[in-house]
Every structure is written in C-alpha cells, then in structure tokens.
Amino acid sequence: MTSTDLKKAGLKATMPRLRVFQILEENHKRHMSAEDVYKALIDSGEDVGLATVYRVLTQFEAAGLIARHHFGDGHSVFELDHGGHHDHILCVKCGRVDEFIDETIEQRQREIARNAGYEMTDHALYIYGICNSCRNK
C-alpha cells in the first residue's frame, strides 16, 4: 500500500489510512474487528480515534481493498482482499476460522440466483462446527 494506491481510490494519503492498512497487512492471517485494529494502532503508539478507524475501514471496503464479514457474533471483522473471494468455516468453541473455496458451490449459487430471477451481486457462506483440536479435548 502506497500513497499512490490510496489516491487511485480517491483517498488522500493520510497517516491513519497508511497505518490501518499496515496493521491489516501485519495481521493478514487474522480477521480483525474495528476495535482490534484500533487497539493495535494505540499499542503501536499511534494517536488515532476509533471513529477514524471505522471510517477508514468502510472506505477501504468500498474501494475493494478489504472485505467485511459478519460471523454472527454481532460485529464486523475485516481482512485484506488478498486472493479474492472465499468462504469461511468457524469453530464455535474456540473461534478458529478457516477459509475455503468450492467451485461446485459457487456454480450452484449462480444457478439458484438465476432461477429465482435474481442478478447475483454477492454471497456469504458460513459453516459452523467444532474443529479437530476442540473435539479432542
């Protein structure tokens, strides 16, 4: 992420924006909430407001730089939009999140949307379960 990238998205290259992006890069394996990002920023000595974090995350989402997910526990989590679309499988015990992509399902979804008379714009699939290590406890 460079100032140039931000300008392409119609956003000024400000310090909070650069830093929010850095935090997401450093944590690219996790799914972070706005609060998580905010805390990471504060811990790193940055002086940002929570409202700015929310604003920046929403702008990044609109610009297609990051993806927002609703895992069902009431708040949004974000991740860098590396590697395009994928779905999630979550452990209801420990909160672990794995990702997957299944072409059969993608295909069927498009057919279902078409049959129902919809022009599909997006979709979200969450599988909830108990992961291996939680099952062996």
Add this chain to the structure above:
Amino acid sequence: MTSTDLKKAGLKATMPRLRVFQILEENHKRHMSAEDVYKALIDSGEDVGLATVYRVLTQFEAAGLIARHHFGDGHSVFELDHGGHHDHILCVKCGRVDEFIDETIEQRQREIARNAGYEMTDHALYIYGICNSCRNK
C-alpha cells in the same frame, strides 16, 4: 402452539410467550425483528416489554422453535422453524427475501467440513442480488 408445547420446552406457559408465538404464526411469510414483534404486540393491545420479547425469542431459538438469521444489516430476524432448514436469497434494493434449499450445496458443505476436520453444527448461506422486479425499474 399450546401451553403443553411450551412446557415440553421447559418454559412456563405465560401470556407473552403464547402471544409472541402467535405473532410469528400470523407473519409466517415474513422475517421479523424483535422490534417488529414488539410493535405487533403493542398494536394488538398487549402490554409487554421489549426486553421480554428479546428474552422470549432467544428462548424459542434455544428450544428449536424458531430460527434466527443475520441478514447483514445489523440486527437479527426470526422465523418459525416450519419445514426445517433452508437458505436465503435477498434483494439488496427492496429487501425482498426468498428461500431455497439445494441438496448439492448441503452435500458439499458436509464434505468441506469433514475435510477441514470440523464436525459441522450449522451453516448459513446468503445470496445477495437484485430481484426481477427491481431490475425492471
């Protein structure tokens, strides 16, 4: 829904519980939020508190009488658990909701969970799109 049904679920047969269930039955084609149910109750002349509606809906969900969904707009909606599991396709313009069930997808989900080492407990699939009538406007 009878008093006996409630007792089977380990819940006392109280007036708010019976009435919440009735409201959901009367609106079985819609997906209602807690607020929707509350307003319907008030409009019907019932004297209930919003907190009670939330409590009762949560209890009904735990008892398997109703299903809770998160359509991504920040609040939960509920529907009677008639006819078992199904997934949803939503219009992002008008909010219309259609339901579907696809055995191919159900099947693949079970396989994906197994391959990822998860014991699947639940899943949610939302397709977002623009419905026929919104497209022709």
Add this chain to the structure above:
DNA sequence: ATCAAAATGAGAATCTTTTTCATCTGAGTT
C-alpha cells in the same frame, strides 16, 4: 388458597457503530 420459583416490565446499562463539529492536514498553487 398458598408459596417458591420463574417470569415480567421498566429503565438503566452495554456494546458496536455513526454522526457532529471544531480543528488540523495533505497536496496542489503561488
């Protein structure tokens, strides 16, 4: 009818997210 346990209503509290607004900053322009 009696009584303990469970349930309720009202309002306070909590949590996440958005809005308001006065101040500050980025990035073209002199």
Add this chain to the structure above:
DNA sequence: AACTCAGATGAAAAAGATTCTCATTTTGAT
C-alpha cells in the same frame, strides 16, 4: 517555502440493537 481549502481527523455525543438489574407479578405444583 508559504498559502489555501477541500478533505480528513479526534473527541464526544448520539444512535441503534440487545442485555442486564431489580422490584413486582404470575405460574404451577401443593
């Protein structure tokens, strides 16, 4: 490097959804 101003920011207030607290009421078994 100084000038300018639209856009961006932080702090605090506000909003929206949901949960909690607690005094009071109701249920269901006796």
